[in-house]
Amino acid sequence: MNEKTQTRLTLQNREIILVGTAHISRESIEEVQEVIRNEHPDMVCVELDAGRLASMTQQDSWDKLDLVKVFKEGKGFLLMANLVLASFQRRLGLNMGVKPGDEMKAAIDTASELGIPFSLCDREVQLTLKRAWASCGFWSKNKLLATLISSAFTTEKIDEQQIESIKEKNELDSMMGELAEYLPEVKRTLIDERDHYLAAKIWASQGSRIVAVIGAGHMGGVVAHLEKISRGEATIDTSNLEQLPPPSLFSKLAPWIIPALIITLLIAGFFKSGGAVSINMLLQWMLWNGSLAALGTLAALGHPLSILTAFLGAPIATLNPFIGVGLFAGIVEATLRRPRVQDIEHLATDVTSLKGLFRNRVSRALLVFFLSSLGGAIGNFISIPFLTNLIIK
Incomplete structure (x- = not known):
């Protein structure tokens, strides 16, 4: 087992193998396929929601886009944030010869090939973005927009070695620390809440042996939440994380x-x-x-x-x-x-x-x-x- 990218937990007579990936890594795709084939678990969990899976597998997912309706419903900024995030990951992926989320799709394809059921364990991305936006004050909203736009159009080249280093703990601790300091509200919604959500959905999945494929940035948080759930110190009820916070x-x-x-x-x-x-x-x-x-x-x-x-x-x-x-x-x-x-x-x-x-x-x-x-x-x-x-x- 690769100790940097995999964690094996035995909790209440259940075995959960967590595989931490970089979302635009060729090596992650190969690792995910290898783990599922070798472990042949009862269930494969992936860090995806139904909407993102549809956008990856359905060629006509954008065909239903009605811009006038988007503007009338006040979702213009939300769509912009989606596109900016997608463009940033896609450009990095093009440099590596892979597309964002390919390792999640590889996990689903491998599970289907072996007749293993899979479950989508991530919170719906639109809800996550809405909660992140709602949690920000005026200045935080401006900082978030500025960060998104600057990230989308950065000309910095990232090589494959740097992508793989994202999965190392010391690199992640540094990145999460910077995010928490710069935009603590966003870090809480994008990382902390989803750590809890992912852990709850993984635990609620059927089977005594589970392989869960998640972004490396969630590894530490998901492990901690799974251990709390197994001890009865945390709940698998995620209803409070699936609602927009009341406006101040x-x-x-x-x-x-x-x-x-x-x-x-x-x-x-x-x-x-x-x-x-x-x-x-x-x-x-x-x-x-x-x-x-x-x-x-x-x-x-x-x-x-x-x-x-x-x-x-x-x-x-x-x-x-x-x-x-x-x-x-x-x-x-x-x-x-x-x-x-x-x-x-x-x-x-x-x-x-x-x-x-x-x-x-x-x-x-x-x-x-x-x-x-x-x-x-x-x-x-x-x-x-x-x-x-x-x-x-």
Whole structure:
């Protein structure tokens, strides 16, 4: 047994063999296949959910993508996060000649070949991302977006030896420590919660001998949780990890703060200096807000009508907390430049480069949505002190 990547546990007369993998490692694929063939367990558990398995095995998984619906349901940022994470792993995988998750698929294929049942033991990825996003405060959300974007477009080359070193404990401890320090809320959701979830699902799987294939980063946490479960110190009930946390009072009030500030400033300007000054303040705010939203859309190479829509729609969206600033521009872009078949087929590959990102109509519509939202938000932050200064004069 490879002590760096495998752990064998005997708990309550059950044997659980954990195989820690790097998700873009050719060596991990070979190791997973070898362990399953040699151990021939009663059950094979894999760190996948049904959605990710479908995206790996169904060629038409993106064909059902409706961008307009995504924007209307407020899932634009969630889809962007999905694509950025996928592009980062895919680019690394292309360097290694493998695709992200190939070792999990190899585990399923090997189990099926040998007639061994398998179970999907990971939490649904959309729920994990939603919980991670909901757990972040304002600054943490910005740090998370910045980290995702910088990771997606890093030009650093990683060789196969570095990929394999990811599975070594000292490397993992360092990485987890950095993540916990930089974004403790995200680390808790992406790592700690899923350690518990994976352990619970592995324990709940049938069979007295189980092989569980998990990312190496989860190895220590899953072992600890399995031992606690076997001693009765932890439960296999994961219902609390499958719900979104209730929003805090601040998160409920936050969407109303900017509209309230702007309206308060306009009213204050009216009572202090009259209607002409108040109207001038309104026009100045609309100019800042609309212009920077339009500039963001232009930076995304949006359609001219998308740029105009961003300019006109940003002030309306700002005053209505139920509408995202980028909603209008994103919908117009997706409508005027409807994704083609090749855009859907090449999406996963196109988002690995800046050229492909702008060429693909799906990713460009998402850029329009994101950058128009960012521009409108910057416009509001600039305009508020500007309007305040007009009143003080």
